[in-house]
Amino acid sequence: MSSLLDVDTALARMTNDVIPLPAEAVPLAQAYGRVLADTIKASRDQPPFAASAMDGYAVRSVDIGTLPVTLNVIGESAAGKRFDGLCDGGEAVRIFTGGVMPQGADTIVIQENCDRNGTNVTVREGGPAGTYVRPIGYDFNDGDTLLLQGTRLDAAGLSLTAAANHPTPLCHRKPRVAIIATGNELVAVGGKPGPDDIIASNSAGIAAIVRAAGGDPVDCGIARDTFESLDAAFVRAMDADIIVTLGGASVGEHDLVRAALEKRGAKMAFWKLAMQPGKPVMFGHLGDRRVIGLPGNPVSGLVGAEVFVRTLIRAYTGLPTALPLIDGVLGADLKPSGNRRQFMRAVLENGVVTPLPVQDSSLLSVYAKSNCLLVRLENSSAAKEGEDCQYILMSA
Numbered sequence: 001m002s003s004l005l006d007v008d009t010a011l012a013r014m015t016n017d018v019i020p021l022p023a024e025a026v027p028l029a030q031a032y033g034r035v036l037a038d039t040i041k042a043s044r045d046q047p048p049f050a051a052s053a054m055d056g057y058a059v060r061s062v063d064i065g066t067l068p069v070t071l072n073v074i075g076e077s078a079a080g081k082r083f084d085g086l087c088d089g090g091e092a093v094r095i096f097t098g099g100v101m102p103q104g105a106d107t108i109v110i111q112e113n114c115d116r117n118g119t120n121v122t123v124r125e126g127g128p129a130g131t132y133v134r135p136i137g138y139d140f141n142d143g144d145t146l147l148l149q150g151t152r153l154d155a156a157g158l159s160l161t162a163a164a165n166h167p168t169p170l171c172h173r174k175p176r177v178a179i180i181a182t183g184n185e186l187v188a189v190g191g192k193p194g195p196d197d198i199i200a201s202n203s204a205g206i207a208a209i210v211r212a213a214g215g216d217p218v219d220c221g222i223a224r225d226t227f228e229s230l231d232a233a234f235v236r237a238m239d240a241d242i243i244v245t246l247g248g249a250s251v252g253e254h255d256l257v258r259a260a261l262e263k264r265g266a267k268m269a270f271w272k273l274a275m276q277p278g279k280p281v282m283f284g285h286l287g288d289r290r291v292i293g294l295p296g297n298p299v300s301g302l303v304g305a306e307v308f309v310r311t312l313i314r315a316y317t318g319l320p321t322a323l324p325l326i327d328g329v330l331g332a333d334l335k336p337s338g339n340r341r342q343f344m345r346a347v348l349e350n351g352v353v354t355p356l357p358v359q360d361s362s363l364l365s366v367y368a369k370s371n372c373l374l375v376r377l378e379n380s381s382a383a384k385e386g387e388d389c390q391y392i393l394m395s396a
Contacts, residue, residue, distance in 0.1 A: 004274035020318035034171035058105035108132035175316040178237030212395035230260035247296030277361035337380040345370035
């Protein structure tokens with residue numbers, strides 16, 4: 001087992017010298033999940049005028065020093081249609097949420113604290129100057145830095161980018177990830193498997209992990225266990241930044257992926273890792289492309305994608321590459337881990353991480369019940385329910 005490479009060293013070698021992909025202008029409607037290649041700065045004050053935070057009446061605070069008081073309503077200010085006159089002594093302006101504060105008024109009395117009678121309003125309760133008023137620049141000011149380079153745009157980030165009036169933010173290009181399933185026994189989804197065949201299921205799951213991580217998956221189909229078929233698949237993958245192969249990464253007579261890659265000129269860096277599941281993971285370079293060979297066992301392949309493919313995509317999009325470990329509480333007793341790092345399928349609920357009782361690397365039905373991977377370091381001692389633990393969330 002001394003020849004097995006540890007996970008941390010493998011991740012470091014995979015991401016070493018990765019340069020984030022070039023920037024491109026991305027329409028906001030397509031920018032969800034993209035990573036900013038430049039900062040987002042405000043191009044205006046927000047709000048650009050003093051505005052009401054409530055429905056009610058804009059008044060002068062000096063006029064409501066003694067309550068109740070009756071004022072003359074001289075107009076109305078609504079969002080998008082301001083009152084252009086002056087609110088003077090003894091006067092009020094009907095105002096709605098988002099409406100521009102009239103000149104002369106400095107406070108809002110909410111409609112629940114007022115009684116309207118024709119052109120008069122009686123104020124029963126009010127506050128000092130500034131009550132329920134959103135001042136100019138209350139959210140941000142022109143020139144403020146709102147989002148830093150390297151931010152991944154979520155719903156809030158997209159809204160903030162839009163509010164700053166940036167219709168096409170500069171984002172790193174998505175890495176193209178070619179996915180090649182390998183094996184004589186594989187049949188495409190929807191095909192008719194023979195008695196010795198299985199459905200090629202992992203390509204769909206790996207593609208989903210790629211999309212969730214911010215990559216652009218390309219299904220290059222199934223390659224058979226021949227040099228000719230594998231090489232043809234590699235040709236189909238030449239436009240990719242990352243090539244992911246599924247299966248054929250072990251040392252059996254039919255495991256030809258490594259040899260086929262080297263025949264095409266790939267420089268392989270490693271091919272066995274101290275992890276469970278997923279020991280037969282390969283990595284190397286094929287020209288400017290990085291190649292990850294994942295095991296053919298369904299769960300091993302998916303776990304490898306969560307750990308390695310996702311990390312490499314983050315490197316290409318300028319995000320941190322450390323595993324996103326989260327602290328939790330263990331929901332069951334565990335035996336010692338052994339000399340490989342474990343990524344156990346588990347269920348996270350209210351901060352409690354409970355590993356599923358069956359951890360066989362071929363069981364997709366078990367994998368589908370999990371929502372996180374419990375991470376246990378090599379040579380960890382037995383652990384008790386309630387102790388601290390660490391996990392990574394699985395791709396949604």
